[in-house]
Amino acid sequence: MFQHSLLFLAHNPLLLLFAVVALGYPISKLRVAGASFGIASILFAGIALGALVIRPDLDPALKKDISREMKLIYELGLAVFVYAMGLSIAHSFWAAFSREGIKKNAVVFIVMVVSTAAVALLARAVGFNARYAAGLLTGSFTNMPALAGVVDRVKSMPGMGPLEVAQPTVASAIAYPIGVLVPMLILLISPRLFRTSLKEEADGLKEYRTGHHHLEAWTVRVSRAEAESLRKHDICTTHGCRVVFGRVLRKAELLLPGPDFRLRLDDLVTVVGAPEDLEQVARLLGERSHVELDRDQSALDATRIFVSRAEVVGVPLGRLDLVTKHQAIITRVRRGDLWFVPDGDTVLELGDRVRVTTRRDNIEAIEAFFGDSYHALSDVSFLTFAMGLAGGLVLGEVPIPLGGGMVFKLGFAGGPLAIALILGRFHRVGSLVWNFPYGANHTIRQFGLVLFAAGIGLISGEGFRTIVSANPGVLPLFLGSALLICLLADGLTMFLGHKLFRIPLNVMFGIVAGTHTQPVVLGYATHQTGNELPNVGFATVYPLATILKIVLAQVLLGLVA
Template identity: 40%
Template sequence: MIVDFLAGNPLLTLFVVVGGGFLAGRVRLGGFGLGVAGVLFTGIALGALDARLALPDIVYLLGLGLFVYTMGLSAGPGFVRSLRRTGLRWNAFATAAIAAVAAVVAALSWLLDLGPAKGAGFFTGVLTNTPALAGVVERLSGGPDANLPVVAYSMAYPVSVLACLVSIGVLQRVWRVDHAAEARAAGLADHPIHTATARVRRPVSVTEVVRATGGRAVVGRVAHAGALTVAEPGLLLQPGDRVTIVGERDAIADATSMVGETAADRLDTDRSRLDVRRVFVSDPDLVGRRLEDLGLARRFGATVTRVRRGDADSVADLDTVLELGDRVRVLAPPARMREVSRFFGDSYKDLGEVDIASLSLGLALGLLLGAVSLPLPGGGGLSLGFAGGPLVAGLVLGARRRTGPLVWQLPSNVNWSLRQMGLVLFLAGIGTRAGPSFVRTAATADGVMLVVAAFAVCVLASAGLLWLGHRVLRWPMGVATGVLAAVHTQPATLGYAVEQSDNELPERAYAAVYPTAMILKILLAQLLLTIL
């Protein structure tokens, strides 16, 4: 009776799967939980009751497009920056690691006679990559083996996550990793941003101070001849001036020694002539523009000293590029503060709105890109598909930030909401469709074999990656675990790595490698489908 009712109400079925899946994902055993993957397994469980409970294709296709596109938008700027530094080496290492796992899976698929569909699905499960699975499912859409990749993925996914966590936990204890020392060596020790007052003893320009500290300290207020103003770019500080310096403690010390000495009195306690306020950047016209280009000092007698993006504070220098949702700390005369707020937008309501035009056009470009197929020797073709096309489009458009009047980037809160919604739609859709096949396989020797093989492959791959990265290449353990999490594109592994290291190294490595790993696994999964 209940099954019949749900079969006739697919929208109700969708929310039952999503709600029940999130509740299941919160259950933790020994510190391990499925998280959002609980939606997948809830969908499988419900779909196993009756094939009629499978949700329409549009559910998982819409979810997949939203998920990978918004993820690309968010990762685009950081990905491009990372390629100019150490990220290039990290990406080369991750590429080799993923290719090695693909080769091992191909060999196992041949030895165990898994077949193309299960072999490709097993690869996506071992490396816990949902978009890669989506590419395989899309290629097989409508065929008799369309559910087999999801079955193999579902068998391999949870034990692969567990294998990563076990490898990190055991090896960092065996090697007695000192995460605090690694963070200090990388300059990542927790240094909150402070404000101090200095007295100028020698002529020096504001720009020289910022450049000498690498942008880690900036000058805010300047008291000169009884007047209190903001520090304009290029302003020449004179002996006897007092200034406020904003930055980390060591950067403040360097800047203070450069201009003169520490002053006993504090300029920042006087808010009668210059006030401070946090303001939201909600005006899309400011996206992608540098603070230097805004002319705040000339327009309003104001300056920005800090930017809060997400949950992280940073010192604002002239090269800081604004994004929607940034919270800037503005220093301005009290009478001009309202004008400054209007200039930035300062509307939380606007930040919650979605630019439907840019979102739709970006997704359309991604889907068109995904439809392009490159011919393979022996027949068939290779394409980015619904998963890879929007991801690549998101990376490119996210790095550009805007094109003329079109602002591609989304406020961080909107991006996270759309990304999560897209992921759960996809997991619910493919889960309900794979339910009957999963149950048939799980109770067989083949199902047990897939679980054991996935755990063995993932433990060996994870331990090997960590050993090469940390012991051979001498990377900090935080970098090695971040690359491992990115190779698996696995948020649960990243969360555990960050928790263990208590610093930003895993997140830096993860952000640099994640897009490359995602695209490579999408392509390799389809390649395995072709060659097996």
């Protein structure tokens, strides 16, 4: 009965694919000591089921059909994943070229180059081939786009059969758990090694915060003479307070403060921001008032609106000039799970939720201006999606000479990622909006990654069985090698970042997770710190870490060979 079921799956590749997903996905949700392997569980399930279904006695023509179909599936899945991911992290990638961002990415660059060299030396010392070495690198740093680039490169080499193509995936799958567990161990012991209180450190790091789970609105009375004629810009620039002025009550008249609005004595002003920023603003202007100005809806009202109109996306709020043209102010923006206060340089994205203060009779007009349509948010422009992805696939096929006769291609992973980072930077070209809503982007990314993990796992299952059964010693060999590489990489990351560049430990936790491009480690980091500061480090280095791994893993193929 069992053998008949396996044969039935072999004759139905699409059913086989989703059987892998159905088997692996529940496992991905299991948590041990607060951690799980996430989508990697689907990769492991694919390898296991592939090893059972694609047996040595299976019809060679049927094996070829399964291989061809799974190749198309995992290439499609990965291309979709990296393109959607590139659009979502484009803002963080370009922001990383600030002074602070360069320091964080310098850490990742040094660590990745040193780690690649270490893998090359280890491969020569131990005696495993270039394909194993490249797979070891991608598994130790838990990066599937890099693994896909390696597999694509190996397939293009002359004389490579199914066994050789499977070797990088086998090494990566064995090393992957180490690439998750070791950085979590480093995060656990780092506060003790560096004698740092994460909470005390976090309390003094307001400049690193990009968002909050909630914001508050206070009413402040202007009672200090030196506060008269101050503008919000003056307060934010001089004192580092990230706040927005909502409505102002001046002599029984409610006003909407524009960019150049100046305060006067006895004004009551609604200020929106984080509690610590609000306390500082209250001291600067005068005192907190018990008048709940934002509750007065006689003339002005506040409403939450979904941004679904393409015309307002990709345009800085300063250029929209909402106060002058539309008699409205955005007091806060929610993107994903976080709220943040906007400024004139803030660029809205599809799916953002904004809280707008305006006249009561102007609410419908403002809703129409921003769109406020659930239906529109559920739509993805497949025209721009297809155009961007096609451009990325073309770029991925362009040969890039590295010298010494070596040629490098970005492939179906790197090409779409590079194009997405560029398109995401500019948001739109004319009427074409490249980004799509946060929720849709997240769903597309997850679906693409699931297809890739299941497809590449199934293709590699036969090779995994053959390699391990012929030489069981590869298991401890790769586990031990991955352990050495991860300890070197994560120890070096902490030393360079925290001791040399003086990056706060809370942020370094995110950089360690970003170096491994591992959301599981990021989740563990935020759990350990109890704040969102690791997200800052993770978002800053994730794009460069991904690109470096795609490039260096393929360079490693040439170095070891």
